[in-house]
Amino acid sequence: MRDRNTILFVVIVLLALFALWVDTSDRIHLELGPLKVDRDIRIRQGLDLQGGLHVLLEADVPPTEKVTAEAMEAVATIVENRVNALGVTEPLVQLQGERRIIVELPGVEDPEQAIATLKGTGLLEFIDAGYDHLAEGTVVRTTFGEAGEAEATPTPTLQATEPVTGTAEVQPTPTPAAEKVYRTVMTGKHLKSAKVGQDEFGRPEIDFELTDEGAKIFAEFTKNNVGKVLAITMDKVVISAPVIQTPILEGRGRITSQQGFPLEYARSIAVQLRYGALPVPLKVVETRAVGPTLGQDSIQKSIRAGLIGLTVVLLFMLVYYRLPGSLADVALLLYAALNLAIFKLIPVTLTLPGITGFILSTGMAVDANILIFERMKEELRAGRTLRAAIAAGFDRAWTSIRDSNLSTLLTCVILFWFGSQFGASIVKGFAITLFIGVAISMFTAITVTRTLITLLFQVVGEGLRDKKWLLGL
Numbered sequence: 001m002r003d004r005n006t007i008l009f010v011v012i013v014l015l016a017l018f019a020l021w022v023d024t025s026d027r028i029h030l031e032l033g034p035l036k037v038d039r040d041i042r043i044r045q046g047l048d049l050q051g052g053l054h055v056l057l058e059a060d061v062p063p064t065e066k067v068t069a070e071a072m073e074a075v076a077t078i079v080e081n082r083v084n085a086l087g088v089t090e091p092l093v094q095l096q097g098e099r100r101i102i103v104e105l106p107g108v109e110d111p112e113q114a115i116a117t118l119k120g121t122g123l124l125e126f127i128d129a130g131y132d133h134l135a136e137g138t139v140v141r142t143t144f145g146e147a148g149e150a151e152a153t154p155t156p157t158l159q160a161t162e163p164v165t166g167t168a169e170v171q172p173t174p175t176p177a178a179e180k181v182y183r184t185v186m187t188g189k190h191l192k193s194a195k196v197g198q199d200e201f202g203r204p205e206i207d208f209e210l211t212d213e214g215a216k217i218f219a220e221f222t223k224n225n226v227g228k229v230l231a232i233t234m235d236k237v238v239i240s241a242p243v244i245q246t247p248i249l250e251g252r253g254r255i256t257s258q259q260g261f262p263l264e265y266a267r268s269i270a271v272q273l274r275y276g277a278l279p280v281p282l283k284v285v286e287t288r289a290v291g292p293t294l295g296q297d298s299i300q301k302s303i304r305a306g307l308i309g310l311t312v313v314l315l316f317m318l319v320y321y322r323l324p325g326s327l328a329d330v331a332l333l334l335y336a337a338l339n340l341a342i343f344k345l346i347p348v349t350l351t352l353p354g355i356t357g358f359i360l361s362t363g364m365a366v367d368a369n370i371l372i373f374e375r376m377k378e379e380l381r382a383g384r385t386l387r388a389a390i391a392a393g394f395d396r397a398w399t400s401i402r403d404s405n406l407s408t409l410l411t412c413v414i415l416f417w418f419g420s421q422f423g424a425s426i427v428k429g430f431a432i433t434l435f436i437g438v439a440i441s442m443f444t445a446i447t448v449t450r451t452l453i454t455l456l457f458q459v460v461g462e463g464l465r466d467k468k469w470l471l472g473l
Contacts, residue, residue, distance in 0.1 A: 045351075365441030376392070
C-alpha cells in the first residue's frame with residue numbers, strides 16, 4: 001500500500017509540474033527522436049471576449065426564384081466547413097429565414113480573405129494522381145484553371161459498375177504539396193448525386209452517380225488507369241484519394257475504405273461531393289467588426305471576482321476542516337492548473353458561458369471534498385481508528401460523488417449534442433468546460449486528496465487522531 005501511494009504521489013507531482021509548464025507557456029516545441037511537436041497553445045477567446053467579424057450572407061438569386069430549404073442547409077454546411085478550415089475558434093454559422101446565413105468569426109485578422117472564402121462557389125475536381133497516394137488535406141496544383149487548360153472528354157462504351165477502394169480516414173491537415181501539376185479528369189459539374197451507403201460488411205461507404213457526360217469520361221479514364229490513384233479535391237485540397245481497382249463503366253461507383261469510414265466522416269465526404277460548389281451563390285449583405293460584448297473592464301472584473309471567490313473557498317476549507325482542508329486546497333489548486341492546461345492543449349475557446357461551466361465545476365470539486373470529510377468526521381466520532389475513518393470516508397462518499405457527477409456528465413453530453421444540432425455554440429462551450437471540469441474534479445477530489453491524506457497518516461501515525469482541532473472536530 002505504501003509503495004502504491006508513493007507511486008501515485010510521484011505521478012501527481014509530475015502532473016502538477018507538467019500543468020504548470022503548459023500554463024506558463026505560449027508554445028510547445030518538443031523533439032523526441034521521430035516525434036516532433038511544435039504548436040501554439042495560447043488561450044483562445046471567443047467573440048464575447050475578444051470581438052471579431054459579423055457577416056450576413058444572402059442567396060444571390062432573383063427574388064422570384066425559389067430557394068429550397070435543403071439547398072440552404074447544404075450551403076450552411078459548406079460555409080461552416082470553410083469557416084473551420086480558416087482555423088477560427090468557436091465560430092457561429094446559422095440560418096436566418098429562408099435565404100440568409102449569419103456567420104460570426106472571433107479574432108479574424110484578415111476580414112477580406114475570410115469573406116472571400118465564405119462566399120466563393122467552390123471547385124470540385126477528380127484528378128489523375130498516378131501512383132501518388134496523396135494524403136487527405138494535401139494542397140495540390142491541377143491543370144484546370146492553369147493556362148486555360150480544360151478537362152478531357154473521351155466517349156467510350158458503358159458497361160458494368162465496380163467499386164473504388166479508398167484510403168483509410170486521415171484527419172484533414174493542409175500541407176503544401178510539391179510543385180507537380182496533376183491533370184484534371186473532370187470537375188464537379190459531372191457529378192449527379194452522392195450519398196452514404198453500406199458495403200458488404202455493413203460499414204459506411206460513399207455511393208456516387210455521374211451525369212451521362214461524366215460517365216463517359218470516368219469510364220475511359222478508369223479503364224486505362226487500373227491500379228492508379230484518382231484523387232478527389234475541393235478547392236485544390238485533397239478530400240479523398242481512392243485507388244482504381246477495376247474499370248467503372250456505368251457512371252456509378254462507391255468509395256470505400258479498407259478499415260471502414262466512420263459514419264460522420266462518410267456523411268461529410270458525401271456532402272462535399274454532392275455540394276462541392278455551393279448549390280446557391282451567395283452575396284454579402286452586411287459585414288461589420290464586432291467588439292467584445294463584455295469589454296476589457298468587464299473581463300478584468302470577472303477575473304478579479306473569480307480570484308476572490310477561489311480565495312474565499314480555499315480559506316473556508318482551511319479554517320473549517322483544518323489539516324484535511326489544507327490538503328483539499330492543494331488538490332483544488334492542482335484542479336485549476338490541470339483545467340487551464342487542458343483548455344490550452346485541446347484547445348478550448350473561452351467564452352463567458354465556458355467560464356461559467358468552469359466555475360460551476362469548481363464548486364462541485366469542493367462539494368466532493370466536503371462529503372468525504374464529513375463522512376470521515378462521523379467515523380472518527382463513532383470511535384473508528386484514523387486509518388479506518390479515512391478509508392470509510394472515501395469509500396462511502398464515493399457512491400454519492402460518482403452518481404452526482406455522472407448525471408452532470410450525461411447532461412453535458414446532451415447539451416453538447418443540442419448545441420451541435422442547432423448551431424448553439426454558446427451551449428457547446430458551456431458543456432465542454434463543465435464536462436472537463438467535472439471529470440478532473442473527480443480525479444483531484446478522490447485520487448489526489450486521498451493520496452495526500454494517506455501519506456500524511458503514514459508519516460504522522462495514529463497519534464494524529466487525538467489532535468481533534470487539527471481534524472476539524
